Amino acid sequence: MKTSVEWFRKECQGLETRATGRVTPALLAPVRVKLSDREYKLEEVATVGVRDGSVLMVTLFEDRNMKLVESALYASKIPGVVPHRHDNRTIKIPIPKPTVEARKEFYAIAKRKAEEIRVQLRNQHQMGLKRGKVTKRTVEYDEFQKLTDRHIADVDASLASLQKATGASK
Template sequence: MSSLIRQLARRTLPATVSSPRHVIQLNVVRRVPASRTYASRSKAKSTVSFVPGSQLRFDSEDTRAEYAKTDVKMTSVVDWFRKEVAALETRASGRVTPTLLSPVRIERGRGQTVKLEEVATVGIKDGSVLIVTVFDEQNTKAVEQGIYNAKLPHIVPQRLDSRTLKIPIPKPTVEARNTLVITTSRMAEDVRVQLRKHHQTSVKKGKYEKHSVELEEFQRLSDRHIAEVDKILAQTKKATGSK
């Protein structure tokens, strides 16, 4: 089960996110708090009190466009992280769903492959057994082989009849849950690094003055997305009973 989690964590990331398997090589980056206070000549300003992005009053159209563009990039990174963590959590929690077989590809000859859902349906029996029903019994052998080829740990198909396969799913181990937390933590730090890079790129491009509203708003944007990453990680730890 734990090796499956590691395998999923190595899946291809979007262009804006570096692969989690390289996270170990990264220098430890200091965690950015959900909000940050900046000193000014008059009075310190907290990013928490800033207006929403839809109400920003930037003087420059270019600045507004850059802000929106950066927000989209950051949202994409966080959404990717949320989706990957959900997939890892499903497997480590022991919840049996058809998505456990989503990596499976079936060979149709001449190098052509299709998704499992295109040649079969996947159901659940007794809460712990996946039932694969092939549309055409001529494809049963290919489906069975495709499941083996996916090399999903603890996923072993058993034939019930000419069109049906059953796959008992074992309960998750403590090791699997611990691996989930470790993997998620590494992914979270990688995502934080990407968010900071987007923030720094936008700020450098704008060449804004020190203590300017623009700098404060871009920092607030970065803080908000990093806080969302922290929240996802905290929820994962809580779900697995980790601290």
């Protein structure tokens, strides 16, 4: 349960960063580049830096991987990421400032993910009860329920924080 909540909190932080317009190399963290033998993180095949506060610069270690990195950037489907070749080893990615609609969309994405996490937590709750052979109206059941409720409250708090940052309404 804790792992699920931590994952969601990190997702919300990433969306909050995007909603406020700050550009960081972490924006490209989900990008995976498929080379001949396996998939690599983008950071393993290139360096990512920020220029002028709104442009990401990806500098490849080896220029022969240019097409693979470009296709990985397109395949990641990160909103607003449109790579442009700067030279043989550099890709320039201008990141536009988010509009009001974009910020609302970030919140909508987080809201869907929050519901998925809540469902995961409830499923983990049920599996834990079955594994431990815990019956209702016992101290163990009450404690387990409190734990689940606390984790769901953490998810709700992260979502509320994102809502405040994006200016989205319920």
